[in-house]
Amino acid sequence: MRSSHRPTGHRPGRVDASMDLIDQITSTALNPEYARDAQRRAAAGGTGRTTSARVSRGAGHVVTILICAFVGVVLAAAGITTANAAHEASHERQALIDAIGAAESRNADQRGQLTQIRDDVAGLQRRALADQPEMLDRLNAVQLAVGDTNVRGPGMTISLTDGPADDEDAQVVDEDLRIIVNGLWQSGAEAVSINGHRITARTAIHDAGSAITVDYRSVSSPYTIEAIGDSHAMTGAFASTPASSWLAYLRDNHQIRYTTNISSTLQLEGDPEGSADQLQRRP
Numbered sequence: 027m028r029s030s031h032r033p034t035g036h037r038p039g040r041v042d043a044s045m046d047l048i049d050q051i052t053s054t055a056l057n058p059e060y061a062r063d064a065q066r067r068a069a070a071g072g073t074g075r076t077t078s079a080r081v082s083r084g085a086g087h088v089v090t091i092l093i094c095a096f097v098g099v100v101l102a103a104a105g106i107t108t109a110n111a112a113h114e115a116s117h118e119r120q121a122l123i124d125a126i127g128a129a130e131s132r133n134a135d136q137r138g139q140l141t142q143i144r145d146d147v148a149g150l151q152r153r154a155l156a157d158q159p160e161m162l163d164r165l166n167a168v169q170l171a172v173g174d175t176n177v178r179g180p181g182m183t184i185s186l187t188d189g190p191a192d193d194e195d196a197q198v199v200d201e202d203l204r205i206i207v208n209g210l211w212q213s214g215a216e217a218v219s220i221n222g223h224r225i226t227a228r229t230a231i232h233d234a235g236s237a238i239t240v241d242y243r244s245v246s247s248p249y250t251i252e253a254i255g256d257s258h259a260m261t262g263a264f265a266s267t268p269a270s271s272w273l274a275y276l277r278d279n280h281q282i283r284y285t286t287n288i289s290s291t292l293q294l295e296g297d298p299e300g301s302a303d304q305l306q307r308r309p
Contacts, residue, residue, distance in 0.1 A: 261288055
């Protein structure tokens with residue numbers, strides 16, 4: 027029978043003694059020199075990366091500064107160019123305004139001279155034809171038709187005014203003026219003008235954008251149409267023309283206002299410029 031007691035005189039060893047050996051082998055698997063060398067390389071490598079990062083950040087700042095400087099120079103150059111262009115445009119505009127004013131002044135002077143010459147010529151014609159009344163009557167008729175002489179006498183005046191500005195159909199157009207002028211000629215008018223511009227058989231009345239031109243000179247609302255002739259006979263005759271019905275249509279459907287007045291005396295100025303233009307355009 028086996029005894030349940032261990033034999034005395036022999037001390038048994040530690041149970042985990044073998045584990046100490048394994049731990050030592052594991053912890054000293056690498057030569058200590060290798061470990062120290064790896065630490066030195068790690069220290070050297072870390073310093074290199076830090077230096078590279080610093081260099082990269084510095085280069086980035088320099089590039090940013092250069093870009094900002096370049097953009098600033100470009101913007102400054104653009105601003106200077108714009109300012110110069112605006113200055114030149116202002117000078118050109120003022121020069122154009124001055125040129126237009128000078129041209130208008132010259133035209134006014136020339137119109138005055140032309141009027142004086144026309145009056146002198148008319149006086150010479152009357153004296154030359156004093157003993158030839160038929161020729162003088164024919165001359166007066168031609169001058170009246172051409173529209174280059176002043177005319178005075180009884181007549182009628184028709185005034186038209188545009189309707190509301192926001193209603194395109196409530197604005198007077200060239201066709202409206204042509205219809206009225208033709209109605210006045212049909213009613214026996216001897217001389218007609220629109221806003222001071224004499225009308226003849228060769229006068230052009232056209233739209234020019236938002237304006238109306240009479241012989242290429244702009245007129246605007248209100249439109250004053252004057253006609254010299256037998257005022258009473260002309261008024262009655264005009265009422266039966268299509269022009270009278272057209273005026274009523276404009277008033278009732280397009281809010282264009284008009285008035286008709288009879289005058290015992292009207293003065294229509296001659297328009298030597300208009301007659302000269304007509305002669306130049308004559309085929």
